[in-house]
Amino acid sequence: MDGEDEVRKRGLLERLAAGPVLCAEGYLFELERRGYLQAGTFVPEVVLQHPEALAQVHRELVRAGSDVIEAFTYYGHREKLRSIGKEHLLEPLNRQALELAHSVAAETEGEAPLVAGNVANTNVYEPGAPDVAAEVRSMFEEQVRWAVEGGADYIIGETFYHAGEARLALEVIRQADIPAVVTLAVPAGGELLDGRSPEDACTILEEEGASVVGLNCFRGPATMMPLLRRIREAVAGPVAALPVPYRTTEEHPTFFALPDPVSDDVVPGGRTFPLALEPFQCNRFESAAFAEAAVQEGIRYVGLCCGCAPHHVREMAEALGRTPPASEYSPDMSKHFVFGTDPSVRHRAASTDM
Numbered sequence: 001m002d003g004e005d006e007v008r009k010r011g012l013l014e015r016l017a018a019g020p021v022l023c024a025e026g027y028l029f030e031l032e033r034r035g036y037l038q039a040g041t042f043v044p045e046v047v048l049q050h051p052e053a054l055a056q057v058h059r060e061l062v063r064a065g066s067d068v069i070e071a072f073t074y075y076g077h078r079e080k081l082r083s084i085g086k087e088h089l090l091e092p093l094n095r096q097a098l099e100l101a102h103s104v105a106a107e108t109e110g111e112a113p114l115v116a117g118n119v120a121n122t123n124v125y126e127p128g129a130p131d132v133a134a135e136v137r138s139m140f141e142e143q144v145r146w147a148v149e150g151g152a153d154y155i156i157g158e159t160f161y162h163a164g165e166a167r168l169a170l171e172v173i174r175q176a177d178i179p180a181v182v183t184l185a186v187p188a189g190g191e192l193l194d195g196r197s198p199e200d201a202c203t204i205l206e207e208e209g210a211s212v213v214g215l216n217c218f219r220g221p222a223t224m225m226p227l228l229r230r231i232r233e234a235v236a237g238p239v240a241a242l243p244v245p246y247r248t249t250e251e252h253p254t255f256f257a258l259p260d261p262v263s264d265d266v267v268p269g270g271r272t273f274p275l276a277l278e279p280f281q282c283n284r285f286e287s288a289a290f291a292e293a294a295v296q297e298g299i300r301y302v303g304l305c306c307g308c309a310p311h312h313v314r315e316m317a318e319a320l321g322r323t324p325p326a327s328e329y330s331p332d333m334s335k336h337f338v339f340g341t342d343p344s345v346r347h348r349a350a351s352t353d354m
């Protein structure tokens with residue numbers, strides 16, 4: 001394509017004004033399943049050690065319809081790298097994650113996906129501890145600086161279960177003068193650990209300059225939606241919703257404690273999180289139904305967190321009226337050997353036989 005024919009790449013705010021933005025996440029779980037990331041510490045060393053594997057996941061999610069490539073710097077912060085004795089890899093990891101995201105974005109035909117930088121829960125934040133807050137702030141500052149220098153279109157601050165930590169991240173992102181999408185992860189009790197309700201915290205974050213506020217992770221569609229409705233009521237601007245695609249329930253509102261009696265004796269400690277969540281996985285249609293319902297509720301920024309896979313994203317994109325490249329292979333059961341209805345299928349077995 002020459003310069004004149006090139007499709008102009010719109011920014012996040014322009015896209016939100018025009019319609020829903022679809023953002024696929026869940027890199028940690030997906031790369032762990034594929035054998036490129038260790039569960040437990042969950043440090044994204046894959047960025048440096050197997051960039052081709054990460055690029056492939058980026059590629060698949062864009063192909064399935066994600067409008068965004070989130071650079072994989074989740075848990076790529078100083079505290080995590082220190083915990084595995086590899087602090088020297090911190091800056092190269094962050095810089096390479098942005099480069100990789102851009103390189104996959106550049107492969108796209110048509111309008112290029114947005115590239116988002118990312119900061120997240122540090123797990124060391126403590127309410128009312130100024131020393132810790134200063135440390136957390138400096139961790140955010142360096143990651144945001146590298147993301148901005150790496151050409152991020154906006155920054156996602158996510159999975160904060162303290163309102164205070166989310167505000168700190170937002171302040172740092174705003175200082176860099178780049179749009180912020182800030183999403184909270186709400187524990188089973190329904191409030192953040194520093195006592196704020198999700199809607200109060202989102203109201204504050206919006207007032208303090210977040211372009212998009214909302215929720216990600218911890219909760220599946222069923223137990224996130226009621227909180228999203230309250231947030232939608234409380235705030236004026238765009239709301240984000242990125243549940244985990246797992247069937248959480250009122251009794252077990254988060255994916256940390258889903259009991260599976262069937263596999264109790266083989267799953268270590270009987271704890272299904274994070275390695276034995278498959279029995280609770282939402283299917284692609286449930287994911288699509290969530291996307292549709294969310295948009296109907298007035299939510300503009302929709303996606304999935306841990307557990308997300310390309311087939312969910314394609315179904316969500318199609319539910320939003322899109323035809324991403326992966327739709328070339330969307331299901332067509334008309335020529336299935338048992339269930340097909342096309343006259344070309346020579347049925348030897350009826351579905352009742354099977």
Ligand SMILES: [Zn+2]
Pocket residue numbers: 026216217218244305306
């Ligand atoms: Zn998650």
